[in-house]
Amino acid sequence: MKIHNFSAGPSILPQEVLKKASEAVIDFNNMGLSLLEISHRSKHFVDVMENARALALELLGLQGKGYQALFLQGGASMQFVMAAQNLLEKRAGYLNTGTWSTNAIKEAKIYGEIVEVASSKDAGFNYIPKGYSIPSNFDYFHCTSNNTIFGTQMHKFPKSPIPMVCDMSSDIFSRELDFSKFDLIYAGAQKNMGPAGTTLVVVKEDILGKVSRKMPAILNYQEHIAKESMYNTPPVYAVYTSMLTLEWLKNLGGIKAIEKVNEMKARVLYSEIDLNPLFKGYAAKDDRSMMNATFTLGNDKLKETFETMLKEAGISGLSGHRSVGGYRASMYNALPLDSVKALVEVMSELEAKA
Structure with missing residues (x-):
C-alpha cells in the first residue's frame, strides 16, 4: 500500500533522493566504499560540501551577494544560541509566534536584553502579529517564518532597520521571497531539505565580528566560514542527502x-x-x-x-x-x-x- 506521509519532521523526502542516498551508503561514487566510511577531508566529500553550499545560495538567489552558506550541527535549537552569541551585544527584538520563537527568546536572554516586539500568545499563537515597530537601536530583529505546531506562517515580513534573523526551519525553499532582506537565515534540514542531523545557516558576512565577547570557536560563525563548513567532522550523510534534495529542487525548476x-x-x-x-x-x-x-x-x-x-x-x-x-x-x-x-x-x- 502507498503510504501518504504527512509527518511534521523528520519528514518526507523525494523518492529519487532516498534511492540515491541509500545507494551511497553501500557504494559512494563507485569507490567500493560507503559514504559513511570515507574521510570527510577526501576530495569526494569536499566536493559534496562545496556543491551543497553553492546550491543553497543559488536557489535562494544569494550567490555573489556577500553571503556564506554553512552546514552545521545541533539543529535549529543550537542556532537559538549561536545567533545571539554572534550578534547580541546589548539588546535585540524578537517576534514571538510560537514554541520555537519562545525557545529562541529564552536562550538569547543569556546574552543580553530581549524585547518581545509583539506576540500572539494571547490567542494560543493562532495568528501572526502585525503593525509592530522594530527599534533602530537594537542589535537585530528575530522572527520565525513558519510555525509547525500552530500552523501559522508569515506571509509578509517587516522592513527592518536592523539586521533581520529568521528561523526558516519548516518552510525554507518552499516559496519565493527576497532572501536578501535577511541577514541570517537558519533551518534544520529535516523538513524541506534532508534528514535530521544538519542545519543550514546562511549568513551575510558583514554582520559578523561586531560583538565584544569571547566565544568558543565551534560556536563562532566566522570560524566555520574560514574552515568552509568543515571546522569539525560534519554529518556527512545528512549533508549529502541535503545536496541531493537541493539538486532535485533545482531540476524541478527551483x-x-x-x-x-x-x-x-x-x-x-x-x-x-x-x-x-x-x-x-x-x-x-x-x-x-x-x-x-x-x-x-x-x-x-x-x-x-x-x-x-x-x-x-x-x-x-x-x-x-x-x-x-x-x-x-x-x-x-x-x-x-x-x-x-x-x-x-x-x-x-x-x-x-x-
Missing part, C-alpha cells in the same frame, strides 16, 4: 516551480477544511501555513472512525502536536499533491457517513 505546487496542495486541503462542517481550522485564515495545516474534528464520537479510515487509506503522521491536539497535515516540498487529495477524499467520505 523555488518558483515548487511554490506553485505548494500553493495548490494548501488550496485543496484548506478548501475541504472550510467546506466540510465536521472540521475546523486552528490558525487564523490570513495567517495559515502552506506547510502545516492544523485542524480539529468537531465531533469526538467520529474520532475512532476517522482514524480507522485514515489508516486504511495509508495516511500517516497526521496527529496534531500535543500542545494543540487535533490534526496537523504537513505538506512539505516532497509531499505529492496526490497525497493531499487522498486525505481530502477521506475527510469527504467521513462527512458522507456522519
Whole structure:
C-alpha cells in the first residue's frame, strides 16, 4: 500500500533522493566504499560540501551577494544560541509566534536584553502579529517564518532597520521571497531539505565580528566560514542527502516551480477544511501555513472512525502536536499533491457517513 506521509519532521523526502542516498551508503561514487566510511577531508566529500553550499545560495538567489552558506550541527535549537552569541551585544527584538520563537527568546536572554516586539500568545499563537515597530537601536530583529505546531506562517515580513534573523526551519525553499532582506537565515534540514542531523545557516558576512565577547570557536560563525563548513567532522550523510534534495529542487525548476505546487496542495486541503462542517481550522485564515495545516474534528464520537479510515487509506503522521491536539497535515516540498487529495477524499467520505 502507498503510504501518504504527512509527518511534521523528520519528514518526507523525494523518492529519487532516498534511492540515491541509500545507494551511497553501500557504494559512494563507485569507490567500493560507503559514504559513511570515507574521510570527510577526501576530495569526494569536499566536493559534496562545496556543491551543497553553492546550491543553497543559488536557489535562494544569494550567490555573489556577500553571503556564506554553512552546514552545521545541533539543529535549529543550537542556532537559538549561536545567533545571539554572534550578534547580541546589548539588546535585540524578537517576534514571538510560537514554541520555537519562545525557545529562541529564552536562550538569547543569556546574552543580553530581549524585547518581545509583539506576540500572539494571547490567542494560543493562532495568528501572526502585525503593525509592530522594530527599534533602530537594537542589535537585530528575530522572527520565525513558519510555525509547525500552530500552523501559522508569515506571509509578509517587516522592513527592518536592523539586521533581520529568521528561523526558516519548516518552510525554507518552499516559496519565493527576497532572501536578501535577511541577514541570517537558519533551518534544520529535516523538513524541506534532508534528514535530521544538519542545519543550514546562511549568513551575510558583514554582520559578523561586531560583538565584544569571547566565544568558543565551534560556536563562532566566522570560524566555520574560514574552515568552509568543515571546522569539525560534519554529518556527512545528512549533508549529502541535503545536496541531493537541493539538486532535485533545482531540476524541478527551483523555488518558483515548487511554490506553485505548494500553493495548490494548501488550496485543496484548506478548501475541504472550510467546506466540510465536521472540521475546523486552528490558525487564523490570513495567517495559515502552506506547510502545516492544523485542524480539529468537531465531533469526538467520529474520532475512532476517522482514524480507522485514515489508516486504511495509508495516511500517516497526521496527529496534531500535543500542545494543540487535533490534526496537523504537513505538506512539505516532497509531499505529492496526490497525497493531499487522498486525505481530502477521506475527510469527504467521513462527512458522507456522519
